[in-house]
Amino acid sequence: xxxxxxxxxxxxxxxxxxxxxxxxxxxxxxxxxxxxxxxxxxxxxxxxxxxxxxxxxxxxxxxxxxxxxxxxxxxxxxxxxxxxxxxxxxxxxxxxxxxxxxxxxxxxxxxxxxxxxxxxxxxxxxxxxxxxxxxxxxxxxxxxxxxxxxxxxxxxxxxxxxxxxxxxxxxxxxxxxxxxxxxxxxxxxxxxxxxxxxxxxxxxxxxxxxxxxxxxxxxxxxxxxxxxxxxxxxxxxxxxxxxxxxxxxxxxxxxxxxxxxxxxxxxxxxxxxxxxxxxxxxxxxxxxxxxxxxxxxxxxxxxxxxxxxxxxxxxxxxxxxxxxx
Amino acid sequence: xxxxxxxxxxxxxxxxxxxxxxxxxxxxxxxxxxxxxxxxxxxxxxxxxxxxxxxxxxxxxxxxxxxxxxxxxxxxxxxxxxxxxxxxxxxxxxxxxxxxxxxxxxxxxxxxxxxxxxxxxxxxxxxxxxxxxxxxxxxxxxxxxxxxxxxxxxxxxxxxxxxxxxxxxxxxxxxxxxxxxxxxxxxxxxxxxxxxxxxxxxxxx
Numbered sequence: 145x146x147x148x149x150x151x152x153x154x155x156x157x158x159x160x161x162x163x164x165x166x167x168x169x170x171x172x173x174x175x176x177x178x179x180x181x182x183x184x185x186x187x188x189x190x191x192x193x194x195x196x197x198x199x200x201x202x203x204x205x206x207x208x209x210x211x212x213x214x215x216x217x218x219x220x221x222x223x224x225x226x227x228x229x230x231x232x233x234x235x236x237x238x239x240x241x242x243x244x245x246x247x248x249x250x251x252x253x254x255x256x257x258x259x260x261x262x263x264x265x266x267x268x269x270x271x272x273x274x275x276x277x278x279x280x281x282x283x284x285x286x287x288x289x290x291x292x293x294x295x296x297x298x299x300x301x302x303x304x305x306x307x308x309x310x311x312x313x314x315x316x317x318x319x320x321x322x323x324x325x326x327x328x329x330x331x332x333x334x335x336x337x338x339x340x341x342x343x344x345x346x347x348x349x350x351x352x353x354x355x356x357x358x359x360x361x362x363x364x365x366x367x368x369x370x371x372x373x374x375x376x377x378x379x380x381x382x383x384x385x386x387x388x389x390x391x392x393x394x395x396x397x398x399x400x401x402x403x404x405x406x407x408x409x410x411x412x413x414x415x416x417x418x419x420x421x422x423x424x425x426x427x428x429x430x431x432x433x434x435x436x437x438x439x440x441x442x443x444x445x446x447x448x449x450x451x452x453x454x455x456x457x458x459x460x461x462x463x464x465x466x467x468x469x
Numbered sequence: 470x471x472x473x474x475x476x477x478x479x480x481x482x483x484x485x486x487x488x489x490x491x492x493x494x495x496x497x498x499x500x501x502x503x504x505x506x507x508x509x510x511x512x513x514x515x516x517x518x519x520x521x522x523x524x525x526x527x528x529x530x531x532x533x534x535x536x537x538x539x540x541x542x543x544x545x546x547x548x549x550x551x552x553x554x555x556x557x558x559x560x561x562x563x564x565x566x567x568x569x570x571x572x573x574x575x576x577x578x579x580x581x582x583x584x585x586x587x588x589x590x591x592x593x594x595x596x597x598x599x600x601x602x603x604x605x606x607x608x609x610x611x612x613x614x615x616x617x618x619x620x621x622x623x624x625x626x627x628x629x630x631x632x633x634x635x636x637x638x639x640x641x642x643x644x645x646x647x648x649x650x651x652x653x654x655x656x657x658x659x660x661x662x663x664x665x666x667x668x669x670x671x672x673x674x
Contacts, residue, residue, distance in 0.1 A: 217506075225506035233640035236505070286638065288507055333640050404639070423635055424583055428572050430509060437502035439567055442509060 202295050202357045207277040210351070210376065212451065215434040216279065217290035219359045225432065227284065228366055228385055229334055230319065230326040237328065238366035245325045247369035247386070256316075256392035259307035266370055270356065273297040277360070278353055280376035282383075283415045283450045289429045294374050295357030300348040308344065308392045316341045316397035317373060318389035334400055340373065340384035341397035341411070343459075351376055351455055377452040379413040410469040414460070415450035419469045477541045484545055488552040491519045492559070509568050516560035521629045523553035525650050528626055532657040547603050550622070554600045557593050557629075585635035592628035595621055626651055 228238035231245075250266040275295055283289045303315070319338035323329040329336050346352060353374040356363060363369040368385025375382050381401050391397075401409035408422055417427045430442045449456050460468070473479035495515055498504045504511040527549040534542045569576045579586050599619055601607070608615050630651055634644040 221506035229639070235507070288510070331640075420582075423585055425575060425579060427575055430507060430568070432506050437504070437508060439499065439508055439512075440570055443568065443570065443572055 200362050201360060202275055202362060204277050204295060204360065205274045207279075207293075209279045210452075211279045211281050211291045214281065214291045214431075217292055217433045218435075221432055222290055222292050222358065223364050223367060226367060227286075227380070228328075228368065230328045230336075230338065230386075231366060232328045233333055239364075241327050242365035245322070245365040245369070245386075247363075247365060250370050250388075252371065252387060253389045254306055254391075255389070257309040257312035257394065258392045259309065261306065269302065269371070273301060275356070278374075280351075280353075280374060281450050282374075282376065282380055283429060283446065285379035285381055285409065285413070285421065285426075287421075287424060287426060287429050287446075289431050289444075289446075291431075291433050293359055294353055294355040295360065296353040296355035296374065298350050299352045299354045299373065300350065302354060303344075303347060306390075306392070311394050312392035313344055314341055314393050314395065314397055315344060315347045316389075316391040316393050317384045317387050318391075319384055320386045320388040334404065338384060338400045339397065340382055340399050341393075342373075342375065342382075343396075344392075345459055346375070346456075349456060349459065351452060377414055377449040377456045379409075379415060381409065382413050412460075412465075412468050414456075414465065414469075415446060416448060416465060416469065417446040418448070419466055475541075477544050481545070481548065484548060488523065488548070491515065491556070509563070512563045513560060513568060516556050516563055517633070520553055520556035520560050521626075521633065521647055523549055523556060524622070524626045524629055525647065525654065527553055528622065528651070528654045532654060532661075535657075535661060551600060551603060554596045557596055561590070561593050585632050588628050588635065589632035592625045592632060595625050595628075599625075623655065 224239040225235045226238055227233075227235065228242070231238040231241040248266070251263050252266070252269055253263050255261045275297060277293050277295050279291060279293045281289060282292050317340045320326075321329060321337040323336075342352070353376075355368070355372050355374045356370060358364075358367060363372065368383075371387045372385040373383045373387065396411055399411060401413075402411050415426075420426050426446055428443050429446045431444050432442070447453070495512060498511075499508070502508075527546055530542050530546045530549065534540055565573075565576065569579075580590050581587065599622060602611060602615065602618060611618065630644060630647045633647060634641060637644055
């Protein structure tokens with residue numbers, strides 16, 4: 145772990161992207177004004193969509209580079225190229241179609257095998273947590289990857305507050321279901337709401353992050369506002385977004401992709417170059433990072449546990465990782 | 470001033486230019502750096518899309534000809550077919566050289582191990598003999614066999630659709646749309662064939 149110093153050319157300076165957003169907002173307002181009366185889509189019944197610029201700057205206590213100094217993905221790429229099927233299945237759908245989503249006010253229902261359960265507001269959840277920046281590699285199961293500076297706190301710190309019972313072996317998470325604000329939920333592409341889960345020891349691991357921000361600001365809607373999971377040694381789909389429910393359970397919970405295609409997406413979903421997806425190789429990945437447009441040299445070797453083996457391999461000692469993929 | 474034999478001949482350069490547009494668009498986006506965060510994936514998807522579209526367009530000419538009575542449309546078939554092969558080759562070259570560059574040992578395994586790549590690669594291989602025998606001379610030399618050989622194109626198009634279907638994670642709508650187009654074109658042929666069965670043999674195209 146070393147403090148990150150990405151080369152200045154690799155990131156969009158904040159004033160620049162803020163200014164860009166402001167310009168875009170102005171253009172948006174202008175267009176809406178011009179379109180009055182002739183466009184139904186341009187006339188929002190909800191307040192204007194929050195953009196990364198309207199996101200608040202977060203107070204960050206410390207910054208840790210857990211990506212070995214690798215070049216970071218630009219803010220623009222990380223916020224305009226991702227999977228969040230609730231907003232559509234194309235990589236640019238989340239950025240395009242998440243404008244109506246309202247991440248505030250927010251509350252999370254905590255239930256199951258724990259002493260302190262109930263409904264907690266987001267403010268409640270954040271109370272007493274020290275926010276830190278963690279730069280993690282993010283490896284998608286589709287064999288591309290990014291390097292993203294998340295802002296959050298270890299999930300374990302929150303779990304301790306709820307005092308799970310000895311019988312609790314797993315933690316199950318659920319994403320919010322709001323078809324009116326999440327257009328992708330009107331299709332049957334996945335079985336909504338999205339569900340994910342971790343073994344309790346995985347959830348308690350210090351690398352497991354509950355993120356509320358990225359690039360120093362609150363999470364944009366398209367990246368899982370206001371609260372999402374980041375588990376850097378697992379494939380990206382384990383990082384459930386816009387969490388409304390946390391449940392402590394005794395048995396391995398049913399998780400969305402695992403239920404949909406159990407032979408393709410395991411419950412553990414640890415990044416593993418030796419275990420291929422049945423339809424494609426996981427040995428290498430295309431890295432999306434650095435100063436933008438590179439046609440060549442993007443492909444790199446995928447590392448066991450996404451390069452976090454030293455920290456997490458012991459969690460799976462004695463397990464057959466080919467069977468428990 | 471008569472430069473072209475007829476209207477079809479006059480239209481051919483225009484169709485040729487149209488077929489080059491997707492390539493021009495790709496090259497433009499490469500030079501401008503406007504292919505998005507994962508440019509290589511974009512190049513692969515777009516070249517693959519056009520290979521499949523042009524292949525289906527080639528298959529659509531015969532039904533279209535019957536439907537409209539514009540029999541001369543058949544004269545565009547070779548050009549469309551060759552452009553389909555061209556985009557399929559560009560697609561493969563991008564995958565091999567740009568995407569897998571430096572990881573070729575992975576590739577050799579991929580072709581055998583990954584059904585979607587096996588199927589896609591097979592489709593490309595099968596297009597080669599069709600492209601090589603697309604000239605007038607080869608048509609004459611092969612005679613009746615030419616048509617049997619070129620019937621392969623139906624299977625190739627289906628392999629192309631399958632290649633697309635198998636690489637998609639969950640949203641199968643687009644590959645299914647291509648499958649529907651393929652099925653429609655096949656059904657049209659089967660219907661005309663069964664209708665024509667009672668009648669005397671039509672002249673070979």
